Amino acid sequence: METTATTVPPPTTHPITARTAIARLRRDLALGWFLKVTIAVVLIVAIIGGDETTQTAAFFAVGIAWVALAMGSRRGSQLAAGSSSLIAAGLHEAAEVQLSHAIGKFSLFRSAKLLSIHHLALLRHTQQRFDESAQLSRALLGHRLGPLRALTKSARLMLASASVHLNDLPAAYTAISQLYAQRLSLGEALHLLRTQLDYESRIGAWTHMANGLPVKVQLAELMPTQDAAAVQALLALAARKTGQKEWEEWLCQRVGMLTDVGELTTRMPLLRELWA
Amino acid sequence: MTASPSQPSLPPPFLDVPTLLDRSVPQAQVSRVWYFVGGFLLVIMGMAVLASVGMSEGLTQALIPLVLMLLVGGMLVASFLTVQKHRAQGRQIEAIEEFVLLRNWTAAAVAVEQLLLSPPRSTTVRVQALIFLASVLSRYSRHADAIMVQDYLLENVAMDPSTDNGLRAGRAIAMLREDHLFDADRAIAELRRMGDREGAGVTLVEIYRDVKTGHPAEAVQMFERRLPTLREKLGHRVADAYALAARAYDLLHREDDARQAWRRATMLAPTVELTRRYPEITATANRFGPSAAPVGM
Numbered sequence: 001m002e003t004t005a006t007t008v009p010p011p012t013t014h015p016i017t018a019r020t021a022i023a024r025l026r027r028d029l030a031l032g033w034f035l036k037v038t039i040a041v042v043l044i045v046a047i048i049g050g051d052e053t054t055q056t057a058a059f060f061a062v063g064i065a066w067v068a069l070a071m072g073s074r075r076g077s078q079l080a081a082g083s084s085s086l087i088a089a090g091l092h093e094a095a096e097v098q099l100s101h102a103i104g105k106f107s108l109f110r111s112a113k114l115l116s117i118h119h120l121a122l123l124r125h126t127q128q129r130f131d132e133s134a135q136l137s138r139a140l141l142g143h144r145l146g147p148l149r150a151l152t153k154s155a156r157l158m159l160a161s162a163s164v165h166l167n168d169l170p171a172a173y174t175a176i177s178q179l180y181a182q183r184l185s186l187g188e189a190l191h192l193l194r195t196q197l198d199y200e201s202r203i204g205a206w207t208h209m210a211n212g213l214p215v216k217v218q219l220a221e222l223m224p225t226q227d228a229a230a231v232q233a234l235l236a237l238a239a240r241k242t243g244q245k246e247w248e249e250w251l252c253q254r255v256g257m258l259t260d261v262g263e264l265t266t267r268m269p270l271l272r273e274l275w276a
Numbered sequence: 277m278t279a280s281p282s283q284p285s286l287p288p289p290f291l292d293v294p295t296l297l298d299r300s301v302p303q304a305q306v307s308r309v310w311y312f313v314g315g316f317l318l319v320i321m322g323m324a325v326l327a328s329v330g331m332s333e334g335l336t337q338a339l340i341p342l343v344l345m346l347l348v349g350g351m352l353v354a355s356f357l358t359v360q361k362h363r364a365q366g367r368q369i370e371a372i373e374e375f376v377l378l379r380n381w382t383a384a385a386v387a388v389e390q391l392l393l394s395p396p397r398s399t400t401v402r403v404q405a406l407i408f409l410a411s412v413l414s415r416y417s418r419h420a421d422a423i424m425v426q427d428y429l430l431e432n433v434a435m436d437p438s439t440d441n442g443l444r445a446g447r448a449i450a451m452l453r454e455d456h457l458f459d460a461d462r463a464i465a466e467l468r469r470m471g472d473r474e475g476a477g478v479t480l481v482e483i484y485r486d487v488k489t490g491h492p493a494e495a496v497q498m499f500e501r502r503l504p505t506l507r508e509k510l511g512h513r514v515a516d517a518y519a520l521a522a523r524a525y526d527l528l529h530r531e532d533d534a535r536q537a538w539r540r541a542t543m544l545a546p547t548v549e550l551t552r553r554y555p556e557i558t559a560t561a562n563r564f565g566p567s568a569a570p571v572g573m
Contacts (some may be wrong), residue, residue: 003352186373213572214573222378223511225508246570253543254544255408257540
């Protein structure tokens with residue numbers, strides 16, 4: 001059977017670090033800006049001061065350069081876009097390879113570069129490399145996202161969650177507060193609830209956690225099994241701390257039906273007192 | 277009664293599957309680049325004609341960049357509008373997904389019908405909308421219609437394994453609800469053959485089939501053997517497995533086990549939702565009643 005050229009780049013041995021990715025983002029954005037300004041200046045000079053031959057030559061040169069750069073950049077955009085489905089499918093190595101190529105290659109399109117950084121942050125978050133995920137999310141939020149502004153919510157959620165895991169509670173607080181100013185989808189609201197409860201349990205805000213228990217429980221029911229169990233266990237702990245015995249027992253029983261309590265308390269030692 | 281020719285045509289019935297499948301077929305779209313190329317050629321030809329009828333060279337040279345700029349501007353505006361429409365449909369799908377998750381079925385039904393009454397801008401949006409349509413139809417107990425949508429998707433669309441499995445499991449349950457036992461058996465065999473042999477979806481369908489066809493011992497055996505997988509994969513929907521197991525225990529006259537399984541089922545999901553999904557468990561539900569929940573739940 002004849003094989004065609006593969007669309008997936010060959011594997012790389014060294015995963016790209018957050019610092020390198022951020023440096024490349026800055027370099028490419030600066031270079032892209034410089035190229036666009038140069039092209040604009042060339043065109044303006046040709047139109048204003050050039051004769052007919054100079055104008056034609058300038059238009060041709062700029063056109064060819066633009067098409068060549070755009071075609072090269074398009075490949076990077078495709079790699080970046082394709083990596084999100086690989087991350088969702090749990091194919092982390094393949095996503096890593098695609099993102100390394102997308103970030104390593106120069107792209108004229110600002111959005112392709114920013115999207116690559118977002119997906120790399122998502123990959124690092126999924127790999128529980130929270131330090132890198134936080135660095136990348138912060139770098140992303142530091143840029144004007146323009147048509148990609150929908151990514152700010154996702155980046156902030158990752159930053160909040162990573163900061164909680166890193167015990168950087170002031171950063172988590174800032175990210176969570178900023179998310180309250182944005183309109184979230186149901187999926188994002190669920191992610192925020194999970195992160196916020198984790199954060200509040202670390203600062204001992206039990207009364208706040210126990211506010212509106214029925215709504216929080218209903219939202220937890222929409223989460224994947226492990227998150228649903230963790231959230232309800234945190235709510236059970238808040239109920240315990242605020243003296244709501246009935247809620248505590250009911251939630252603990254539900255958690256026991258959803259997950260292995262031993263595994264859960266190993267992952268979240270704070271919850272041990274519920275089953276002591 | 278026959279309709280007179282002057283009578284206006286009646287709107288299609290609510291969530292009419294053949295109509296929605298037919299009207300939502302995406303139309304072939306001509307790339308805008310060709311419009312641009314065509315426009316460009318027209319400009320060149322127009323200028324040549326104008327030059328031949330004696331228009332001054334200066335005027336022609338001034339017009340060419342102006343017309344080209346208009347063409348490029350038009351292309352940019354058209355692209356912008358297309359992107360806006362794509363985004364609007366993305367938001368519509370997101371809203372439907374939220375309605376389904378929050379069990380706001382009326383809103384989900386209205387939104388999904390609105391989306392499918394005209395061709396969506398992308399095949400992905402159409403496929404997602406059809407998957408939600410199948411869920412909505414099942415919720416309204418229109419299982420034959422749900423099967424029609426699921427069959428259409430499974431025959432015409434290549435989906436990722438997890439979506440494919442979910443759809444097949446949903447179709448098998450709809451077939452059981454419609455008493456198409458032979459078809460359901462075949463659907464279960466297909467599910468098992470496609471790699472989901474020990475999966476939560478196929479297990480739940482098999483337990484339901486055994487309860488429905490009067491094989492409670494097999495249902496109990498399967499439930500007890502695969503409970504860890506069901507718990508891990510189904511999340512709160514493990515309540516379905518507990519409810520069906522309660523019915524199976526009840527049929528085997530194992531009252532204590534039935535009561536305990538029913539208590540667990542109703543601790544995770546409301547009785548009304550469980551009996552709606554599986555009407556066969558109503559007798560057990562009436563016998564034991566729901567488990568106690570804190571005030572407010």
